[in-house]
Amino acid sequence: MEHHESKFKEFPYASVPHRELMVELVSTVENRLGESLLPCTLPSHVQYFENESATAHASLYVRSGNSSSQVDFILGSWVHCNLPTGGALNITSLSAYLRPSTDAPNFLIEVIRSSPTTLILILDLPPRKDLVQHPDYLKTFYEETQLDKQRQLLEKLPEVKPYFSSSLYIRSLVSPLAILVSIETEPSQAIRIDEIIQDHISPVAKVMLDTWLDLCACTERRLTDDESADLAKRDRIIKNKTIEIDLESSFPRLFGQEVANQVLGVLREIYNS
Amino acid sequence: MEHHESKFKEFPYASVPHRELMVELVSTVENRLGESLLPCTLPSHVQYFENESATAHASLYVRSGNSSSQVDFILGSWVHCNLPTGGALNITSLSAYLRPSTDAPNFLIEVIRSSPTTLILILDLPPRKDLVQHPDYLKTFYEETQLDKQRQLLEKLPEVKPYFSSSLYIRSLVSPLAILVSIETEPSQAIRIDEIIQDHISPVAKVMLDTWLDLCACTERRLTDDESADLAKRDRIIKNKTIEIDLESSFPRLFGQEVANQVLGVLREIYNS
Numbered sequence: 349m350e351h352h353e354s355k356f357k358e359f360p361y362a363s364v365p366h367r368e369l370m371v372e373l374v375s376t377v378e379n380r381l382g383e384s385l386l387p388c389t390l391p392s393h394v395q396y397f398e399n400e401s402a403t404a405h406a407s408l409y410v411r412s413g414n415s416s417s418q419v420d421f422i423l424g425s426w427v428h429c430n431l432p433t434g435g436a437l438n439i440t441s442l443s444a445y446l447r448p449s450t451d452a453p454n455f456l457i458e459v460i461r462s463s464p465t466t467l468i469l470i471l472d473l474p475p476r477k478d479l480v481q482h483p484d485y486l487k488t489f490y491e492e493t494q495l496d497k498q499r500q501l502l503e504k505l506p507e508v509k510p511y512f513s514s515s516l517y518i519r520s521l522v523s524p525l526a527i528l529v530s531i532e533t534e535p536s537q538a539i540r541i542d543e544i545i546q547d548h549i550s551p552v553a554k555v556m557l558d559t560w561l562d563l564c565a566c567t568e569r570r571l572t573d574d575e576s577a578d579l580a581k582r583d584r585i586i587k588n589k590t591i592e593i594d595l596e597s598s599f600p601r602l603f604g605q606e607v608a609n610q611v612l613g614v615l616r617e618i619y620n621s
Numbered sequence: 622m623e624h625h626e627s628k629f630k631e632f633p634y635a636s637v638p639h640r641e642l643m644v645e646l647v648s649t650v651e652n653r654l655g656e657s658l659l660p661c662t663l664p665s666h667v668q669y670f671e672n673e674s675a676t677a678h679a680s681l682y683v684r685s686g687n688s689s690s691q692v693d694f695i696l697g698s699w700v701h702c703n704l705p706t707g708g709a710l711n712i713t714s715l716s717a718y719l720r721p722s723t724d725a726p727n728f729l730i731e732v733i734r735s736s737p738t739t740l741i742l743i744l745d746l747p748p749r750k751d752l753v754q755h756p757d758y759l760k761t762f763y764e765e766t767q768l769d770k771q772r773q774l775l776e777k778l779p780e781v782k783p784y785f786s787s788s789l790y791i792r793s794l795v796s797p798l799a800i801l802v803s804i805e806t807e808p809s810q811a812i813r814i815d816e817i818i819q820d821h822i823s824p825v826a827k828v829m830l831d832t833w834l835d836l837c838a839c840t841e842r843r844l845t846d847d848e849s850a851d852l853a854k855r856d857r858i859i860k861n862k863t864i865e866i867d868l869e870s871s872f873p874r875l876f877g878q879e880v881a882n883q884v885l886g887v888l889r890e891i892y893n894s
Contacts, residue, residue, distance in 0.1 A: 478751035479793035481855050483862060490789050499785075510783045516763050519797035520752035524789045582754050589756060 355396050356409035361428035361438045364470050365546040366459060370440045372550070373457065373557055374409075374424055377444060380561050384417040395616045397607050404429035404602045408611070410618055413447065413514055419565055420445040420583075421618060429602055437462050444565065445587070451476050451571055452564035453489050453523065459545075460522040464538040464616065467545070468511055469502075471553055472526035473560055474586075476579055479524070486524075493559050496525040498552045505548060507531050507540065527552070587619040628669050629682035634701035634711050634880040638819040639732060643713045645823070646730065646830055647682075647697055650717065656845060657690040667887045670880050677702035677875045681884070683891055686720065692838055693718040693856075694891060702875055703827050708749055710735050717838065718860070721853040723835035724749050724844055726762050726796065730826055732818075737811040740818070741784050742775075745799035746833055747859075749852055752797070759797075766832050771825045778821060780804050780813065788866050800825070861894040 358375060359367040378385060388395070388411050398405045406427040413419030427439045441458040453473035460468040473495070479486045490496070502508050511530040513519050533540040557575065571579070591612065599608035631646060632640040651658060661668070661684050671678045679700040686692030702711045714731040726746035733741040746768070752759045763769070775781050784803040786792050794802065806813040844852070864885065872881035 373623075478754070478855075481751070481858055483790060483858070486789055486793060496789065516759055516797045517752075517756060517768065520759060524792035582751075585754055585756070 349545075356407040356424055356426070359426055359440055360404075361426065361436070362440055362461075363542050363545075365550070366440065366461070369545055369550045369553060370424075370426075370442065370459070373442050373553060374460075376554070376557055377422055377442070377508045377561070378411075381417070381419060381422075381565065383408065384414050385411040385422065386414055387411065388607050390614065397603060397611060399429075399607065406603070406611075408615070412444045412618070418446050418450045418452075418568070420447045423618075427602070431462070441527050442477075443585070444560070446476070446564065448576040448583060449535045449571070450564070450567075450569045451485070451568065451575065451579055452569060453560070455557060455560040455564070456522075457556075459549075461541075465535055465583070466539060467531040467541050468523075469527060469531065469549060469558055470511075470513075471549075472522045472528075473556065473564065474521050474526075475523050476582065479578050489563065490523055490525055493563065495559060499527050502527060502529055502548055502552060503561060505544065507533050507544065508539050517589055517593055521548055527556075584620065591615060591619060625745045626807055629680040629697055629699070632713060634699065634709070635734075636815050636818075637714055638815045638823070639711075639713065639734070642818055642823045642826060643697075643699075643715065643732070646715050646826060649830055650695055650715070650834070651684075651829070654686070654690070654692060654695075654838065658684040658685050658695065659687055663887065670844070670876060670884060672702075672880065679876070679884075681888070685891070691719050691723045691725075691841070693720045696891075700875070700887065704735070707756050708736050717833070718856070719749070719837065721849040721856060723837070723840075723842045723845070724758070724852055725840065725842060726833070726847065728830060728833040728837070729795075732759065732822075734814075738806045738808055738814060740804040740814050742800060742802050742804065743784075743786075743795075743820060744822075744829055745795045745801075746829065746837065747794050747799075748796050748829075749855065762836065763796055763798055766836065768832060770827060771828055772798050772800045775800060775802055775821055775825060778804075778817065780806050780817065790862055794863075800829075803834055857893065861889075864888060864892060 350438070357371060359370050362370065375383045388409055389408055390408060394408055396407045407425065409424040412421040422442065422444045427437070431437055438461045439458065444455040446452055446454060453475050456470065456472050456474055458470040473478050473489065475485070475489070477485050508529050508531050511528045513528065531541060531544055595612060595615070598605055599612060605613070627835065630644060632643050635643065661682055663681060663683055667681055669680045682697040683694055685694040689776050695715065695717045697715045698713070702710050706711055709892055712731065713732045717728040719725055719727055726748050729745050731743040737795065746762065748758070748762070781802045781804050784801045786801065804814060804817055868885060868888070872885060
């Protein structure tokens with residue numbers, strides 16, 4: 349298990365700046381949340397798995413919050429697969445889900461690289477309430493934190509364009525200041541993507557994560573029982589839809605039905621426990 | 622009154638293609654909804670008003686649905702004001718709000734021109750439920766209607782860029798396929814904006830409006846009393862926040878406090894009746 353746990357944090361297929369970014373974010377969360385996070389208890393065949401022909405590899409990493417924590421769990425992952433066109437697809441992600449004892453937003457970062465010159469970044473504090481009905485919630489977590497400035501910093505780079513997920517559900521799920529961008533450089537400028545990760549994405553991701561840790565994971569909110577029950581219901585819908593959209597459609601294709609079933613079965617248990 | 626009612630539909634400060642677009646949208650709604658819309662009963666000083674120095678002019682037009690209609694009201698407006706820089710700001714809008722007897726989306730178009738070479742377009746069917754909690758609603762009104770294709774049509778034009786409203790509330794309010802774009806042409810190409818209105822915005826707006834008329838305004842949905850009560854609450858928050866963000870901040874500046882108070886007072890009554 350030790351071997352596989354460390355495998356997640358190796359991010360073996362990511363470029364150096366991409367790996368450093370992910371390692372720093374995971375470490376920041378783990379250091380800050382400390383012993384309130386239980387050890388990763390995923391079975392080893394879920395901590396690391398591949399398809400029969402070993403052209404697709406993935407690693408998952410889950411740590412649940414202990415019973416007194418507001419954190420439900422953190423989930424890290426990487427996926428690498430060879431593309432028929434000759435290149436490779438590399439995805440790394442870190443998400444953190446809070447419990448219905450607080451209504452504060454979750455945290456999400458996903459970095460998708462399908463070639464040396466392209467990158468898609470999804471970085472957000474996805475809200476856990478309908479913002480239209482709760483302007484005070486919008487004010488507390490999104491307006492007063494001024495996080496839209498982080499989005500604007502990236503928007504200024506000439507290589508950066510807004511990214512529209514093909515899933516309208518994913519677009520609905522994110523906050524109004526979500527960073528959803530695709531970055532593309534000239535073929536001769538592949539190194540520029542790593543510069544952008546290091547000089548621009550990394551500082552922005554750290555600000556977003558620090559804000560989440562300070563204001564969301566480590567601040568208490570007083571909720572009524574009814575509010576908690578509503579949140580629990582909404583959280584459950586989000587988790588199930590996210591598995592459906594993100595993984596159920598792609599994992600069987602990438603890893604074969606048997607491996608996909610095993611992995612998704614374990615994830616569904618965690619998501620619904 | 623007749624004079625002022627027709628003044629709204631004159632859109633006296635819009636370019637010909639811009640005026641033709643707005644007139645066609647208003648006519649389409651009025652023809653389709655027919656006698657289910659009551660006549661405009663706005664006082665004449667709200668149907669048309671200006672500031673003391675006559676550098677800012679505006680017209681409002683409201684028709685409520687009759688008691689058996691699902692339409693709460695339609696609201697059209699135009700605003701024209703001279704800018705200190707020498708140019709003029711021209712805004713035209715049409716929105717349609719439904720009653721809590723249906724949960725179907727509303728309709729919204731706003732065209733903002735602050736110079737001959739720039740245009741901001743907001744075009745959407747704003748949802749009336751939290752889409753995250755209601756994936757079936759997302760499917761019915763947004764996925765199955767394939768309206769995202771309309772957004773993609775405009776996105777392809779080189780002059781078109783995504784537009785981010787400075788209000789996070791407005792960004793929260795719109796659907797995941799909302800068309801929020803800014804269009805900018807070279808100073809020598811001012812005529813190109815009118816071509817884009819005629820050849821690209823106009824057909825897209827008509828598809829969006831026809832979809833709204835067919836699927837939202839003229840189709841019945843069965844709701845429980847609880848669902849209607851929740852909708853009524855959410856609708857009220859939206860209307861009050863929209864007045865606050867859109868008008869309360871700008872009308873006093875444009876028209877002076879006295880005129881603004883009169884106009885906003887009448888609008889608040891309509892929004893809350």
